Amino acid sequence: MDDQNKNLILATALSFLVILVWFVLFPPPEPSTPTEDATITATESSVATAPSAADATTTGPVEAAAEDAAEAPRIDIDTPRLTGSVSLKGGRIDDLSLKDYRVSIEPDAPIEKVLYPLGSESAYYALYGWAPGSGVSGDDVPGANTNWTLEKGTTLTVDTPITLAWQSPNGLTFRREISVDDNYMFSVTQSVSNNSGAAASMAPYGILARHGAGEDADLPGLKGFFILHEGVVGMTDGTLAEISYKNVRDFDVDPNEGAQAEVFQVQENGWIGFTDHYWMTTLIPEPGSKFKAAAKYDDRRKIYQAETVLPTMTIADGETAAVSTRLFAGAKEWETIRNYERTGIEGYIDSIDWGWFFFLTKPIFWLLHEINKLIGNMGWSIVGLTLIIKAILFPLAYKSYVSMAKMKELQPQMEALKEAAGDDRQKMQQGMMELYKKEKVNPAAGCLPILLQIPIFFSLYKVIFVTIELRQAPWFGPFQDLSAPDPTSILNGFGWLPWGGPAPESIMALVFIGILPLLLGISMWLQQKLNPAPTDPTQQMIFAWMPWVFMFMLGSFASGLVVYWIANNTITFTQQYLIMRSQGYKPDVFGNIKSSFKKSPKPDQK
Numbered sequence: 001m002d003d004q005n006k007n008l009i010l011a012t013a014l015s016f017l018v019i020l021v022w023f024v025l026f027p028p029p030e031p032s033t034p035t036e037d038a039t040i041t042a043t044e045s046s047v048a049t050a051p052s053a054a055d056a057t058t059t060g061p062v063e064a065a066a067e068d069a070a071e072a073p074r075i076d077i078d079t080p081r082l083t084g085s086v087s088l089k090g091g092r093i094d095d096l097s098l099k100d101y102r103v104s105i106e107p108d109a110p111i112e113k114v115l116y117p118l119g120s121e122s123a124y125y126a127l128y129g130w131a132p133g134s135g136v137s138g139d140d141v142p143g144a145n146t147n148w149t150l151e152k153g154t155t156l157t158v159d160t161p162i163t164l165a166w167q168s169p170n171g172l173t174f175r176r177e178i179s180v181d182d183n184y185m186f187s188v189t190q191s192v193s194n195n196s197g198a199a200a201s202m203a204p205y206g207i208l209a210r211h212g213a214g215e216d217a218d219l220p221g222l223k224g225f226f227i228l229h230e231g232v233v234g235m236t237d238g239t240l241a242e243i244s245y246k247n248v249r250d251f252d253v254d255p256n257e258g259a260q261a262e263v264f265q266v267q268e269n270g271w272i273g274f275t276d277h278y279w280m281t282t283l284i285p286e287p288g289s290k291f292k293a294a295a296k297y298d299d300r301r302k303i304y305q306a307e308t309v310l311p312t313m314t315i316a317d318g319e320t321a322a323v324s325t326r327l328f329a330g331a332k333e334w335e336t337i338r339n340y341e342r343t344g345i346e347g348y349i350d351s352i353d354w355g356w357f358f359f360l361t362k363p364i365f366w367l368l369h370e371i372n373k374l375i376g377n378m379g380w381s382i383v384g385l386t387l388i389i390k391a392i393l394f395p396l397a398y399k400s401y402v403s404m405a406k407m408k409e410l411q412p413q414m415e416a417l418k419e420a421a422g423d424d425r426q427k428m429q430q431g432m433m434e435l436y437k438k439e440k441v442n443p444a445a446g447c448l449p450i451l452l453q454i455p456i457f458f459s460l461y462k463v464i465f466v467t468i469e470l471r472q473a474p475w476f477g478p479f480q481d482l483s484a485p486d487p488t489s490i491l492n493g494f495g496w497l498p499w500g501g502p503a504p505e506s507i508m509a510l511v512f513i514g515i516l517p518l519l520l521g522i523s524m525w526l527q528q529k530l531n532p533a534p535t536d537p538t539q540q541m542i543f544a545w546m547p548w549v550f551m552f553m554l555g556s557f558a559s560g561l562v563v564y565w566i567a568n569n570t571i572t573f574t575q576q577y578l579i580m581r582s583q584g585y586k587p588d589v590f591g592n593i594k595s596s597f598k599k600s601p602k603p604d605q606k
Helices: 003-025 062-071 245-249 334-341 358-375 378-392 394-409 411-421 425-439 447-466 490-495 507-511 515-528 537-556 559-582 589-596
Strands: 074-078 082-087 093-102 111-115 124-132 149-152 162-167 172-180 185-194 200-211 231-236 239-244 259-266 270-275 279-285 291-298 303-309 313-315 320-331
Touching (some): 074 093, 093 320, 111 124, 111 279, 124 279, 185 200, 200 279, 200 320, 231 259, 231 279, 231 291, 231 303, 245 291, 259 270, 270 291, 270 303, 279 303, 313 320, 320 334, 334 358, 358 378, 358 447, 378 394, 378 447, 394 559, 411 425, 515 537, 515 559, 537 559
Antiparallel strands (some): 074 082, 082 093, 093 111, 093 124, 149 162, 162 172, 172 185, 185 320, 200 303, 200 313, 231 239, 231 270, 259 291, 270 279, 279 320, 291 303
């Protein structure tokens, strides 16, 4: 093997390892959270501050409110994709499950639950209300513990919205109409009719509250590898904000908010909410609306809040005012979210964590999605995606492999130059450069395809790990979740025996790896055999171990990513073999394999 190829392979391996270590030790900084100095006015008063999700119009302790919420009447939610209920205590949307998703691939596994009522271990709910303005007391507006009555409807479905009503002591009548589409988007219209005998000022708000969330998302591990964002996500006039739960807890106390908070003033378009690995909730005012968005943390009660507060409205006596907002609560499906973005929700597709290489990740996912629509199997779609990527890169690969073949032809002349130069390395390098120029060979041409593979690899990693379309996506046989590590191992006969392999997070999984990582190692090993082993014993040992080290390194990665890597290695081997033969160089693969099993000489042996 010539020095150019040895250095190329070594540089590739070291580059991959360096990038892995860099991302682990020096993760990308949190995107800055934009703030704006402009104040919002409408009708034309300043924006009010929304009450705490736990304390709004509360007269007793939070524990008592939780007990009341558990006993409150409920209105069922039943759509093709959602099931749950709305509590008449506070009018909370606080019980929601996804019919299309289960917690595991077991057929009897329960469906995924997104929202939980107050009093649950991990309460998570949407709350709406009105913050009182001038001339209005807290008792005159509905809040977290208001007892609403059902005025219209029986069950919330796609075709039948529900309307809640509440009468204040001073003649203000509040209504809340809730509707839902056939996916995950709720529409909430809040209205107030003023028959109090005087003008009333108040600001409508929406709150998403999570009790005790975020601790798991802060822990290191696979979810933190290459930064999977979980926490607050929002859009402020075209600027994306991503704030981890840890950073929310580190906010300074905002005296205007009475809590640890970060406030965003939105002039035209925006939204805010919480994002998990696969699920999300967001509050979405109508496009073109001015509003205040805030991310908060109540340290005393361990409650995270994302809220929107619309401008204060002044309603004259005898008049009615209304405002509509939307609430997304469901799965982060690319096509569903893209369709919502097309209805005017600016930047909504960026609620999916596309990562640093978003300019590659987005088109790669689009292509994978379109291929899967044709094939109907994500495993084979990944193979098809690999074929397309290799076809796009083929012109560059062709030049690379042609250059490598020419380098093989120049090997005798290069050896002659080395003998003639002796220990004079400068003379040898000068002679090689003249030889390259004369024969029109670029020794660095082989690096470009591999360098391009690095961002593609990371982009596909993000696609497979982050997007819900790969979650529990089956391939064939034992491979029923391409977002999870290979479930096979020698302990279950590589999938032939009716029990699972070692747990992915266990040490056993690092030792007893599955069939896909084994195939990965073999494919890398065969690629090496296109060229003779280096004569230097140290380099020979490094290259001999490299495929097997990578095999164990990538063994715990998502199986879909390993499928891509195997397909990529197989196609690369085929391309390189055929192109080098077309240039007159015939790789002796079987001979190189045979020689690799011979005992290598010791470094001091002559």
